[in-house]
Amino acid sequence: MRFMIMGAGALGSYFGARLQAAGHDVAFIARGAHLEAMQRGGLRVRSPLGDLDLPQVRAFDRPEAAGDVDAVLFMVKTYDVETAGRSLLPCLTPETIVVTAQNGVTAHQRLAKILAPGQVAPGMVYMPADVVEPGVIRHSSDFNRLVTGPLMDGRRAPLEAMAAALESAGLEMPLVADAGPSLWEKFALLASVANVTCLTRLNLGPIRDxxxxxxxxxxxxxxxxxxxxxxxxxxxxxAGERAWDLIQSMRREVHASMLDDLRRGKRLELDDICGEIVRLGAAHGVPTPVHGFANAVLRPYLNGTPD
Structure with a gap:
């Protein structure tokens, strides 16, 4: 299959590298130093599931440079969903599938307002990874799972070929009948880890200790x-107990990608993590003191480290 990784950061680069190593045509859309490193020297992955060294990859700064694709792993930050979605339009055929993989619960709905609903499926990634240096990805778990729901028009069959392609690359892509509960189960895990690792500036190991x-x-x-x-x-x-068991079993060095952004002085996905929980809690009469506190304490860092 012809894949595009839209937003080839840590997670996207890992998935794309596995797919390319399995023989699929992959275009990586990235920016900054990571893009330059991939264009110059390819991509390296360090993982408990096996290392990869790809001396050459197809890496671009704009989707239209990649040409038409069969499937898109849409892995941009939550605050870039609309801009990135519009930039995809020149690359899509009527059969192209786009799977979202954002740190929230609304990206697929937002993207379906730009693309056809029958092209968009919600996805949830279960794996920690980070860019240790431009062009080098560190995967720090024993799993690499992308859970996907049906397309937003209810169809499931078009996703099966994509699932087979990912599985041929050693990636898990289970298909679920209803994406809503799966999105929230993943969000419960992600939001709790993101908030507490950011508040403490620590990995999971000392937090659990x-x-x-x-x-x-x-x-x-x-x-x-x-x-x-x-x-x-x-x-x-x-679902809460499953999420808790997974949190307690993760490697000690695991932390949320939002902590990487915080440490590097980058913009935070605060509005779609803490802020989303606080807003929805208020709308449904559910108290959210922990997330409210995290939202307040991290708010000065929303657009990067304050002066």
């Missing part, structure tokens, strides 16, 4: 689950 911060982590998860159950009645209570 300390009783008080581990309790805070659980409170953040429970708050998100409470909001999620108000918004999405199909979200099971057991």
């Amino acid at each position: 300390t009783h008080e911060t581990n309790v805070l982590l659980r409170a953040a998860l429970d708050e998100t689950m409470a909001v999620g159950r108000a918004v999405c009645p199909g979200l099971e209570l057991a």
Whole structure:
């Protein structure tokens, strides 16, 4: 298949590298030093599941330079969804599938206002990764999962070829019947880890080692689950326990990508993580003190490290 990785940061570069190594045609859309490094020297992946060294990759700064594609892994930051979505239009055929993979619960809905709903499917990535230096990706877990729901017009069959392609590359792509509960289960995990790792500036290991911060982590998860159950009645209570078990089993060095952005002085996805929970909690009468505190404390860093 012909793939485009729209937003080839840590996660996108990892998925794209695996797909290229398996023989698929992959175009990476990136920017800055990471783009320059890929254009100059290719892409390297360091992973418990096996390292990769790709001396050459097709890396561009604009989607139209890549030509038509069969499938897009849409992995831009939440605040870039609309701009990036419009830039995709010249590359899409009527059969092209676009799978979102943002740190929130609304990206697929926002993108479907720009593209045809029958082209967009919500996706949830389960794996931590970071760009340790331009052109070098570190994957720090024993799993690399992209859970995908049906296309927004209800069809599932067009996603099956894409799932087979990812699985041929050693990537998991389970298809679910209803994306709503899956989105919220992933969001509960992501939001709690993002908020507490950013508040403490620590990886999960020392957070779990300390009783008080581990309790805070659980409170953040429970708050998100409470909001999620108000918004999405199909979200099971057991989803919170699954998310908690996964958090407790993750490697000690794991942290949220928002902490990477915070450390590097970059813009934060605060409005679509803490802010989203606070807004939805207020709308549904669900208290959100932990996320409200995180939203307030991190707000000065919204657009990068303040002067």
